[in-house]
Amino acid sequence: GNSVTQMEGPVTLSEEAFLTINCTYTATGYPSLFWYVQYPGEGLQLLLKATKADDKGSNKGFEATYRKETTSFHLEKGSVQVSDSAVYFCALSAIIVNSGGSNYKLTFGKGTLLTVNP
């Protein structure tokens, strides 16, 4: 089956430090890849996505590149801010075919807690 493995946290950085959160996946076919962010006390929101190999997703200074050869989608930011403190989830979306037809199913990693100190 499909799975997502992401770097275990918690990760604690100082403001303006460089951030990398590793994410690797296992999937058949050609999944789409996502990073979701969950700020304290809120639901998840999409941070960025990539739908095919070598695509780069970017948003709010964060970037991730879909690497099919290494089955990876690592999240990076050059200079983190205190406001980036949140939980980050890597996810993949792939088609599941069963008796009910074909539908997309989202598989999440376990989440990485990031704390940025001033």
Next chain:
Amino acid sequence: EADIYQTPRYLVIGTGKKITLECSQTMGHDKMYWYQQDPGMELHLIHYSYGVNSTEKGDLSSESTVSRIRTEHFPLTLESARPSHTSQYLCASSHRDRVTGELFFGEGSRLTVL
């Protein structure tokens, strides 16, 4: 900005009470989901629906039930709450034609059962 709403945001109740967590979306999405998020942050899919009158169990077994009578509404019910049901519950939706499978989430309902 996503238009998906959950109520209540926070609920503290005693054991044995019946509770319903409400979820509504105004985007016309046909697919809706309920996730349970444990204190370790991990997300578990407990229910989903592909349209009106369609409901399915998710990956994690749950004593809760759901209904989908209207496209925009996907409530979750616990007939008799127990302390083990204490958790954060997140509702989400997606559009049939969004082939990438992107989900839009509500802000969550945090349930505490005493």
